[in-house]
């Protein structure tokens with residue numbers, strides 16, 4: 644599936660979706676995976692690909708670890724079952740920012 648034009652339109656320059664929906668190997672749910680444009684720009688400048696990207700989801704909470712190449716294709720996927728979140732205000736604020744913004 645190509646990058647959804649509707650999603651791209653909504654997110655403007657904030658986020659770039661990878662080229663395909665990604666299925667979580669654990670829960671089998673499909674997700675659109677996206678990288679913040681600012682992060683992508685930095686990665687392109689320093690050539691740090693494939694890039695590790697975590698997508699948190701599910702109940703119980705778990706994560707997909709996706710390695711994304713410079714063409715925005717997911718090269719490999721792993722599952723992280725053990726998730727720990729620091730209980731401090733900085734982490735909470737960052738989580739809320741991620742929640743409120745589409746990246």
Ligand SMILES: [Zn+2]
Nearest residue numbers: 667669670701
């Ligand atoms: Zn999952």
